Amino acid sequence: MMFRYQFLMLSLGLLFLGFRPHNNTSPQQVQDTLVGNKSYYIEMKPVVRHSKGMDSEDVLLAGAFIKVFNEQGQIVAAFETSKKGKSLIRLPLNRRFSMEIGKAGFVSKRLEINTKVPPEKKYVYSFPFDIDIFQEVKKLDVSVLKKPVAKITYIAMDENFGYDMDYTNKVNTELKKMYKEYFKLQKEEEDAKKIGAAGVTGKTGK
Numbered sequence: 001m002m003f004r005y006q007f008l009m010l011s012l013g014l015l016f017l018g019f020r021p022h023n024n025t026s027p028q029q030v031q032d033t034l035v036g037n038k039s040y041y042i043e044m045k046p047v048v049r050h051s052k053g054m055d056s057e058d059v060l061l062a063g064a065f066i067k068v069f070n071e072q073g074q075i076v077a078a079f080e081t082s083k084k085g086k087s088l089i090r091l092p093l094n095r096r097f098s099m100e101i102g103k104a105g106f107v108s109k110r111l112e113i114n115t116k117v118p119p120e121k122k123y124v125y126s127f128p129f130d131i132d133i134f135q136e137v138k139k140l141d142v143s144v145l146k147k148p149v150a151k152i153t154y155i156a157m158d159e160n161f162g163y164d165m166d167y168t169n170k171v172n173t174e175l176k177k178m179y180k181e182y183f184k185l186q187k188e189e190e191d192a193k194k195i196g197a198a199g200v201t202g203k204t205g206k
Contacts, residue, residue, distance in 0.1 A: 034076060035090040040122040042115050042161065044089045044129075048081050048101060051132035053186050058132055060085035064103040071096045093117050098148065106133045107142050114153040127152070127161055137185045144174040 035041045046066060049058040066087055068077040076097075079087050091097055093115045102108030109131060117123075131149075149171060151164040 034092050034095075036092075038092050040124060041090045041092050042113075042125040042127055044091060044099070044113070044127050046081070046087055046089075046101065047128070047130045048085045048087075049130060049132045050106075051134040053183065061103065061133070064101060064106075064133065067100045069098045069100070073098075091115055093122060101131055102133060106135050107145060109133055109145055110148045112148040112151045114151070117154045118156070121154070121159065125161055134182065137182060137189065140178070140182055140185050142178065144171070144178050147171065149175065 048061045048064040048066075050061045051058050060083075062081055062083045062085060064081045064085065066079045066081065066089065067075055068089065068091070070076045077089065079089060081087050089099075091113060094117065095115050097113045097115065099111045099113065100108050101111075111131075148167075151167045152161055153164055154160070155162040
């Protein structure tokens with residue numbers, strides 16, 4: 001059985017400027033969803049991280065939910081990430097799915113996956129990727145995240161799965177605007193907390 005590998009980076013939502021390889025160790029129990037007894041499929045291997053801002057390291061996020069939707073928008077599978085922020089989801093070929101990744105108190109992100117391949121290219125594909133999500137911030141307009149941050153499809157030239165780059169370039173412009181505002185509001189919140197903490201300390205010291 002032939003395996004095809006493709007790495008995906010979704011750092012800070014969608015900045016496809018490089019790859020972030022990670023340990024490809026699979027969870028002990030493979031999470032079969034719609035594959036059943038099919039011999040060919042794509043393994044989606046997300047690693048979910050908590051984005052804490054430009055000046056902080058991202059943290060692996062346990063307990064994040066991953067919901068898989070079919071062509072009709074119905075939930076067909078739902079999982080949680082492990083302590084290391086990992087999950088493993090098998091999707092059958094020649095279908096269309098969408099995936100929502102999030103957690104309570106965080107802003108969710110969405111992907112679209114088109115698993116259609118040429119008849120002669122039926123293999124087991126492996127698609128590891130990192131995706132960062134961030135906590136909700138007051139006044140931040142996240143309407144751009146109602147749309148997918150990435151569309152994944154089979155690229156005939158590469159004989160593998162990859163990105164719809166036209167869509168990537170378009171959505172990146174909107175995401176950069178959102179993140180600029182996000183970092184600004186995040187800094188304002190942090191500054192306000194420091195001022196509040198300083199005030200409490202001053203009162204206590206009197």
